[in-house]
Amino acid sequence: MAATPMPKRLPEPIINENAKIVLQRRYLRKDTEGTPFENYRELFWRVASSIAAEEKKYADSVYTVSKLAREFYDLMTSYRFLPNSPTLMNAGTDLGQLAACFVLPVEDSIEGIFDSVKHAAMIHKSGGGTGFSFSRLRPKDSVVGSTGGVASGPLSFLRIFNCATEQIKQGGTRRGANMGILRVDHPDIMEFIKAKERDGELNNFNLSVGLTEAFMRAVEKGEDYELVDPKTGLVSGTLNAGEVFGILVQKAWESGDPGMVFLDRVNRDNPTPAQGDMESTNPCGEQPLLPYEACNLGSINLGLVYAAGQNGHDSEIDWDELKRIVHLAVRFLDNVIDASNYPLPQITETVERNRKIGLGVMGWADLLFQLGIPYNSQKAVDLAERVMKFIRDESRAASKQLAKERGPFPAYADSVFGKADLGPYRNATTTTIAPTGTLSIIGGCSSGVEPLFALSFVRNVMDGDRLVETNPHFETALKNANAHSASLMEEVAKKGSIASMEFLPEDVRRVFVTAMDIEPMWHLKMQAAFQKYTDNAVSKTVNLPNEATQEHIREIYWKAYEYGCKGVTVYRDGCKSSQVLCTGDSE
Ligand code: ADP
Structure with missing residues (x-):
């Protein structure tokens, strides 16, 4: 469908340095010589305008195409929400295959x-x-x-x-x-x-x-x-x-x-x-599907719905803003189904019958850092349930609204929703938590619902330069505690974690935990909390220290079953890993 021309005063997106590398390498459209022929603004406008253009088909839509294109553009370029990589790469192109x-x-x-x-x-x-x-x-x-x-x-x-x-x-x-x-x-x-x-x-x-x-x-x-x-x-x-x-x-x-x-x-x-x-x-386990079924995913950056406490109130989540993002994202993902060219007629048929979408989150660790809640705490697990319940409920409300405008998914009457008279919904599923390997790089946030791997690390850049990269929330917390110094940052970059730095304030050490500081059972509890309110599944790794025994792994597996997780992935530090990479760096 023809996309809206780019408005003259469309703001230029701000792209972080790592995102530039990823986008240039794989997302910007290139000519036969491999030279990009679109810039970042054109990339995001290509995606926003082509996905919004699907709205034309629906006479009862509450949006005009041009208004929606602009809303999608702002949503993506503020990194509040990003669709999965194939949508960013292929929307508005001849290939047009948008599902991951x-x-x-x-x-x-x-x-x-x-x-x-x-x-x-x-x-x-x-x-x-x-x-x-x-x-x-x-x-x-x-x-x-x-x-x-x-x-x-x-x-x-x-x-x-x-x-x-x-x-x-x-x-x-x-x-x-x-x-x-x-x-x-x-x-x-x-x-x-x-x-x-x-x-x-x-x-x-x-x-x-x-x-x-x-x-x-x-x-x-x-x-x-x-x-x-x-x-x-x-x-x-x-x-x-x-x-x-x-x-x-x-x-x-x-x-x-x-x-x-x-x-x-x-x-x-x-x-x-x-x-x-x-x-x-699918490959990373978060999306169970029927044979010949496809699903497109998208992720909300939770680090950006943090609301600083005012007038003596505690910091919180901006629930109204989260609701706004969820509703817009569900419309986006439903339009992606229409905009996508699937590689086989059987896939087109199955996808159009059930219209599954997978809205999830990233930046969870960033949100916890800002709220001052340790990842490995009951408070964080309770908040995970609250946030995901909210997203599931609102995504279903959005799907109901779409069903009013566009009709329910064709298999609705025969589905569990139809049988229980719960709908009608536009989508057979609305929620999935993806790894966000590349999206989190583009969004400059922590990936999926995972804790950070390191608070700070050294990146070797060209010409042998070394760049110390530090989590911005951690840096702010250190500055607020008057504990920030260049030598400390070098030290953190070496270790990744501050667990053993007893000279740092206790509350900073409690909140700024990394994957390896967190007891395996907390990893699993977090996965289970998100799974409870996710229609599809949750991508999550349970990290174990090198000295973990087989008995520890057995316990994790058994608890994963008891907690109602749909699958489990463990990784013992230092053991050989042969996972298929799903990050922007996978060649
Ligand atoms: P992204 O951040 O690039 O959108 P994710 O890391 O969230 O992707 O992965 C989501 C899903 O996308 C995976 O489970 C898989 O189905 C698909 N995917 C990821 N990486 C690859 C890859 N290298 N090749 C093919 N499919 C991939």
Whole structure:
């Protein structure tokens, strides 16, 4: 749809130094020589105006296209809200593929498997990430009907997907990222669990074992459980649940891989069960989807809704402003669905039927810093629930408003909302918490709902110059406490954390905690708090110190299950990590 021409007096956005590097490398449109032919203002206007242009289709809209384009521009260039990378890269371009997350089916046939390889390649080319369940593939060594030969099993095909991904550098933007899931009751599960043992194996995949409630109950009771051949539906063997869980824990301790996803928990939140089960998530785990479904994400920067206390009142959150942002962001993300060109007709169909969007947050650690609340405290966990409940409720209110203007999502009547007479809503889901690997760089804020990794660090820039980069809220707090000095900043940059600096004021040390200062259980409690009010899932890493034992990891896994998390990712400091990178620096 034709976009509104750029207004003459459109303000120039302020771009931080790191964002300049990321935007120049991957987001500004370039000619065949690789020279950018748009500037930052044009980039954000391209996105704002093309997404706003979709509004024209809806006669009952409360906005004019030009007013909405300007509101979207201001929303993005003030970094209060940013849409996922593919929207920033491709909105208003011929490619026009705007979603970050896809799930594709892998059928148990050669045609099905290679269709899926091809479809994944098309999605990677457009900057999206793909997730697959390999659970439908018949196990290794079972008979192939048409030839009488033997099947090579899910793992051998996973390697083909991995290899294809390797070859498709994404048009100068980013290499593909994949999630591979295998159910714990698939006969090849042990091979899957060990698949990334060797460094560099399946390097374009994150792997997760799909755990079921039946399996978790068997772990609890120390019982065996059955392996089922997906082709025949017959039981092909048994394993001891406790032993399998123990190996999963051991692998997580060694390398963080594979992760796990609680499939029954995921499907308890399936808004459209009539269309089948969700069997996989996107690469970073925050977005469970149906086969052939895609979802576009966007994140609100919570660091910018801080309201300083006045007239003796405590500092707070500017709830009115947060509400305004949520409503505008939901409209933006719903328009993105219409503006996007999906790489396959089946995907267009599924997306348009359910119209899932994933609004989430970033800058959570920045907000806590400003409010003076330690991340590792009950107060922070309670606030997380309050903030996310507010965002979920307001995003649903916004989706209801859109349903009035545009009609509900086509599958509404058959969805859990339709059945419970809760809507009508425009979107089957509204909330997801993404990692915001690149968005947080562009927004200059802390990523997702994660704590900071370091309060200050040294960045090596060109010509061997060193630049000490410090979190601005930390710097302000030190200045207010009269504790700021260049030598101290060098020291903090070396350590990252101030946990051991007893000479610093106690309240500063309590509030300015980093990922490694935080007890693993607080990481998990924070994930659970956000999950409670998130329709889709939460991207979060539970950091553990190097000396953590397998027993610690076992406890985290078990609690994640009990707290109702949809999956869990642990990372033990210093262990080899083979996570697929999702940051702006991933090549
Ligand atoms: P961004 O900040 O770039 O918008 P996120 O770090 O929030 O992205 O990741 C969100 C989702 O985007 C991921 O779960 C994945 O589906 C997709 N994604 C991220 N990085 C990549 C990548 N390098 N290649 C393909 N897809 C990616």
